[in-house]
Amino acid sequence: MKLIVLSSLLTGGLVAAQGLLSTLVGELQTDSPLGTISAPTLPGFLTNNPLPQGFPWGTKTANNTNYYDPPNTGVIRSYDFTISRATKAPDGYARSVMLVNGQFPGPTIEANWGDTIQVTVTNAISSPEEGTTLHWHGLLQKTSQWMDGVPGVQQCPIPPGKSFTYTFLADLYGTSWYHSHYSAQYADGVLGAMVIHGPNTVPYDIDIGPVMLSDWYHEEYFQLVEGVVGTNIADVAPTSDNNLINGHNNFACDPTDSTPCVSDAGIANFTFTPGKVHRLRLINAGAEGMQKFSIDGHNLTVIANDFVPIIPYDTQVVTLGIGQRTDVLVKGKTGNPGTYTMRASIASAPCSGSKNPDATANIFYNTKTENASTSTAWPAFLDSVANQCANDDLTKTVPWYPITPDLNPPVTETIEIDYQQNATGHYLWTMNNSTFRSDYNEPILLLSKMGNNSYPDSPEWNVYNFGSNSSIRIVINNHGALATLAHPMHLHGHNMFVLDVGTGTWDGTIVNEDNPQRRDVQILPANGYMVLQLTADNPGAWPLHCHIAWHVSAGLYVTVLERPADIANLNIPYIMAQTCRDWSAYTNSTVVDQIDSGL
Numbered sequence: 001m002k003l004i005v006l007s008s009l010l011t012g013g014l015v016a017a018q019g020l021l022s023t024l025v026g027e028l029q030t031d032s033p034l035g036t037i038s039a040p041t042l043p044g045f046l047t048n049n050p051l052p053q054g055f056p057w058g059t060k061t062a063n064n065t066n067y068y069d070p071p072n073t074g075v076i077r078s079y080d081f082t083i084s085r086a087t088k089a090p091d092g093y094a095r096s097v098m099l100v101n102g103q104f105p106g107p108t109i110e111a112n113w114g115d116t117i118q119v120t121v122t123n124a125i126s127s128p129e130e131g132t133t134l135h136w137h138g139l140l141q142k143t144s145q146w147m148d149g150v151p152g153v154q155q156c157p158i159p160p161g162k163s164f165t166y167t168f169l170a171d172l173y174g175t176s177w178y179h180s181h182y183s184a185q186y187a188d189g190v191l192g193a194m195v196i197h198g199p200n201t202v203p204y205d206i207d208i209g210p211v212m213l214s215d216w217y218h219e220e221y222f223q224l225v226e227g228v229v230g231t232n233i234a235d236v237a238p239t240s241d242n243n244l245i246n247g248h249n250n251f252a253c254d255p256t257d258s259t260p261c262v263s264d265a266g267i268a269n270f271t272f273t274p275g276k277v278h279r280l281r282l283i284n285a286g287a288e289g290m291q292k293f294s295i296d297g298h299n300l301t302v303i304a305n306d307f308v309p310i311i312p313y314d315t316q317v318v319t320l321g322i323g324q325r326t327d328v329l330v331k332g333k334t335g336n337p338g339t340y341t342m343r344a345s346i347a348s349a350p351c352s353g354s355k356n357p358d359a360t361a362n363i364f365y366n367t368k369t370e371n372a373s374t375s376t377a378w379p380a381f382l383d384s385v386a387n388q389c390a391n392d393d394l395t396k397t398v399p400w401y402p403i404t405p406d407l408n409p410p411v412t413e414t415i416e417i418d419y420q421q422n423a424t425g426h427y428l429w430t431m432n433n434s435t436f437r438s439d440y441n442e443p444i445l446l447l448s449k450m451g452n453n454s455y456p457d458s459p460e461w462n463v464y465n466f467g468s469n470s471s472i473r474i475v476i477n478n479h480g481a482l483a484t485l486a487h488p489m490h491l492h493g494h495n496m497f498v499l500d501v502g503t504g505t506w507d508g509t510i511v512n513e514d515n516p517q518r519r520d521v522q523i524l525p526a527n528g529y530m531v532l533q534l535t536a537d538n539p540g541a542w543p544l545h546c547h548i549a550w551h552v553s554a555g556l557y558v559t560v561l562e563r564p565a566d567i568a569n570l571n572i573p574y575i576m577a578q579t580c581r582d583w584s585a586y587t588n589s590t591v592v593d594q595i596d597s598g599l
Helices: 002-011 014-029 221-228 381-388 444-451 549-553 574-589
Strands: 076-088 097-100 106-112 116-123 133-136 161-170 176-182 190-198 204-217 240-243 268-272 277-282 289-293 300-305 307-316 318-320 325-331 340-346 359-367 413-422 426-431 462-464 471-479 487-491 496-504 517-519 521-524 528-535 540-548 555-562
Touching: 076 106, 097 106, 106 116, 116 133, 161 325, 161 549, 161 574, 176 204, 176 277, 176 325, 190 277, 204 221, 204 289, 204 340, 221 549, 240 340, 240 359, 289 300, 289 381, 307 517, 318 325, 340 381, 444 540, 444 555, 444 574, 487 528, 496 521, 517 521, 521 528, 521 549, 540 549
Parallel strands: 076 116, 106 190, 204 277, 268 359, 413 471, 462 555
Antiparallel strands: 076 097, 116 161, 133 176, 176 190, 204 240, 277 325, 289 318, 289 340, 300 307, 300 325, 340 359, 413 426, 471 528, 487 521, 487 540, 496 517, 496 528, 540 555
16 A cells, blocks of 8 residues: 555655655654654563562572573563565655564564563565565574574575564573574664563663664665675665664655655654663664764763673763664753753764764653753764774773683684675675675585585585584684775674784784673774684584675675584474475575575
């Protein structure tokens, strides 16, 4: 119905289109409660389950418990997601998108630490049809390595018209998100927040919930990917059209563009209570843009990075690479403070690129009756947007619960990032001179389960078999072509130790060696290096990749094959093989147009 209305708008003249589209935009803007005054605050934990010692996690606290020793509440949190196409105009510019349950952002998943999350995903994508999967970003999947959701790595894609049920333990707590891992599909909207309630390190009064920051493109992802992996260097780094906070922002419509568009779609709104401490769960859910976050006139207290609570510190600006999350506490002003501006800006080139990098939201106190904000940005925020393409110094980010890595790991792998043209003239990213391409029909984990752990004739699979080594150190160097670009590097299945990061070449220094930073995404700086380490306690096939959608599409990816001898003993459920049979049946009659790495 909406597509028909838009077709009528295009033929009915620009003036009529503007008026009718205003109504349509209003309808589409109500799909998700995030960013609206009616958005619910979150509880300290979900109470519809047994509460030993008053909490779902019993006596476990952030101070006395290893995060990697989750409880098991025996409670199942069930969700049903349908992924489909629709027309939406989050910033006023109408375009075809993909939605989860008709929403952008998709529904927020909530659970308690130790609950089992069960999500049935139905693939209703049509016109054209596509496969799909969902990845549960940051969760370890130690008891369900096959549920990580990466096509061609742990599973076959969900074919059109079919459903797949993901079942996994909420094995960490804090803030994260889920997203499609099928090509760059999530750049069209297949994403949502994920909140796992757990012990607090610092008290607060009100949980505002997810604050999802995302660059936004007016062109569909497939067309963008065609340029990214193409032969024209001008198309390989698409520039976003806008920036969004919880799916909202205005856009200056071009009167010469016939696409229906309104310039006052509206910005996100939040409500603070004077004198109270608010928790904001910041998520960079974009495709490329490095985000800088700030609130005029308010300091931010950082309490967690990704799924790792850290010793709190104060700042006026938070940097988030793609996939990163930071939880902050913000104390509300007292008296009658008026209205303030929340800001998310995409960092300036060469960090990232956007035609409209600045997203704003209103922070009202108590009710939406105050005048529009006239607050001004912190100077530190403006300087960071213009000049800083890296996370905060590692010395600032000390995990609350200390864990010391093996300082003499049995294996160290060095990986060189480069950017090259292949024999057909297409531009691709490489890791150690090999670009990655997924085989949707032959997932690496399932091959390993059957004893296939070597790929000498398939270098594009980029599998690094680390055998039974107890810990693994990986040095990633960003010294090749286009080394002026930073990369948010993400490791699945682990909170990696970040031993050091910087420009130039690593000199062997380990920052805070007794208790280094741990997280699942870290920005690898331009012309620099990053040293990560993982304890090999999770047998599986784990992606290590740049989380910029366009970079992983163009092959910036390797698989860390961990403890394959133990993979052989995993009890992988029948549904994984059945989904591959379903996908094989689909591809026997339909040609899948896989133009990129597949991830």
